[in-house]
Amino acid sequence: AKGAAITFVRESERLDFVGAVERLAGRAGITLRCTDANEQQNRRKRAELYDAVEAAVAWYHDRLLSGSDAGEARRYLRSRGFDGDDVRAYRLGWAPDAWDTLAKALKLPDQILVDAGLGFLNRNHRQTDxxxxxxxxxxxxVEGRALGFGGRILPGGDGPKYKNSAENAIYNKSKVLYGLNWAKAEIVQA
Incomplete structure (x- = not known):
């Protein structure tokens, strides 16, 4: 049947048409090319943002697992019933209480750091987390690509209890349901 594979992938993986075509092309080893120069540039920019956020997820996750400054965060998680398997499964992370630790570690260009919602430039034009x-x-x-973060300050800390990544070219809070990437297989089977 015409379009059956695309329809199947769209419905089973909850993707739009373009996402389903890209997923099938990737599985088949086919490289898709955009004919519109602006669209090609936008896709390249989004790919850079996805890569930057993924790098931040990995870096923050490693800090939670092994950082000497993350002990209090690990204790808090244990007190809330999270064990090491949970931390690894959900790739939870720890942002050190410093101004530019992530920025120094990842060495991202200013514009990527800002556009990915990972930081900003302070008054002195220095990268700040x-x-x-x-x-x-x-x-x-839903595809499992890292888009941003929800952050919780530890009890007794200063500032708002919760903070989310700023919306940007890849993250729109109203279009993302937290945890859907983990639940989609069960939802499709139901």
């Missing part, structure tokens, strides 16, 4: 002293819950799209 968006999240400091927070337990981080990575936010993924």
């Amino acid at each position: 968006a999240f400091r002293g927070r337990l981080l819950f990575p936010i993924f799209d």
